[in-house]
Each structure stands twice: as structure tokens, then as C-alpha cells.
Amino acid sequence: MMFDDLTRERTREIISRYPQSRSALLPLLHLVQSVEGHVSQDGIRYCAAALDLTTAEVSAVATFYTMYKRTPCGEHLVSVCTNTLCAALGGDEIYGRLSAKLGVGHEETAGEPGSTGSITLEHAECLAACDMAPVVQVNYEFYDNQTVSSAETLVDALARGEKPHPTRGAPLTDLRTASLELAGVFPGLETSVAGPSVSDETLRGARLASDRGWRAPSMPDAPPAFPPLPEKKP
Ligand code: FES
Known part of the structure; x- marks a missing residue:
């Protein structure tokens, strides 16, 4: 069953x-x-x-929600950010090259779905890592600052059954395990959360502000009153 x-x-x-x-x-x-x-x-x-x-x-x-896939997927889901910043810095080219290399388009799978080394490719909207653009995710783990060549090397390794370590975050598993963790079930909690979750690029602005003694303006005690709506014309 x-x-x-x-x-x-x-x-x-x-x-x-x-x-x-x-x-x-x-x-x-x-x-x-x-x-x-x-x-x-x-x-x-x-x-x-x-x-x-x-x-x-x-x-x-x-x-x-695009994270729920309605057709059988590969062992790995490779998401290439093709939103504005990543696209301009090479994301479109990365997607095009991976698509040609794997012989598949958006949400299509190279290899027998579920088998070792099979890969589902997708376009992704902004992955909230624009400071590391262009980015690729595998099963929602980040591979930052990609080039066409590094992205090709990544999928070649996945197709061979290898699991290259993400730039940050937990070690790579597979799409089914990632889905289980997204359900809030962590059979191996320690490895699921291992690894750095922030990058130097992300912290750079905070360090700069700290060095210069900059602070965010304090929040008002009460939010400003909403301005009255204009009278409705008869
Ligand atoms: S545009 Fe790609 S992470 Fe934001």
C-alpha cells in the first residue's frame, strides 16, 4: 500500500x-x-x-503552490532562478544550457523518475538569494554564484549519483527526503540542520552598519492613523 x-x-x-x-x-x-x-x-x-x-x-x-509536483519527479529537483537579477547575471543562460544538456524543459525529468541520478529541471522565481546571483537550488539547497560551467559540473555529478555539498545549508539528500523535512518530520535532525545558513555576502551590509554605528530608526509606539477615505461621490 x-x-x-x-x-x-x-x-x-x-x-x-x-x-x-x-x-x-x-x-x-x-x-x-x-x-x-x-x-x-x-x-x-x-x-x-x-x-x-x-x-x-x-x-x-x-x-x-509550485512546490507540489503533479507528475513523477527525479531523485533531484534542480531549480534555476530565472528572475530578473539572476537572469541578467547568467540565470537564463544556465537554464538554457542545462535544458539542452538534459534534453528536458520546465518540470520535465531526465532519466527514470525516482531512479538514482534522475533530474527534474525547473525555472524558479526569485529564491531570495539575489546577493549570490545567479543561484541554483537542488532539492531547495543553495548553490550560489553559479556559472554555466559550474552548473553543468553540478548536474553531471548528480547524474553520476554524487551529492555535491551545497554552498550553505544542510548536506544534499534527495527530493523525497527534502519533502519529508518540509512536512516537519526530521528522522535525522542533526544532519538536517547541519551547515552554515548565511553567507558573507548576506552579512556584509550588517557588518558595515555595525562598523559605522548605524542603527535602524526606532519603530513608532503606535502605527500612524490611516488617513480618512475621500467622500464617495453621489
Ligand atoms: S533574482 Fe534570483 S535569487 Fe533573487
């Missing part, structure tokens, strides 16, 4: 964290993805039954 006793136990544990069971939908979809490698119709039905929702309600959420 796809959703075994362990998954059902984890489902109960996740639901118990919330005052209202329906609030557990996002982590439950990640849990389903950790089991299936994507969110299938069976996964939609499983979440709906567990949370007393309709399948239409669960589908509406699963299709809204």
Missing part, C-alpha cells in the same frame, strides 16, 4: 500540531510527496480523507 502505517502515524502526528485539522494541509501534501515523489490523485484523496476536506479543496491548494 502506498500510504503505509508509518505514513499514517506521521499524518496523525502532523494533524495533532494544529487546532484545526485543515491547517495541516500544506505539511500533509509535502508528506504525500515524500512517499510518492509527487502528489498524485491518490495523494489528493488521502489528504482529503485525513482532513475531512473535499478533493476539490485539496486540489485547489496542490495546484496553486
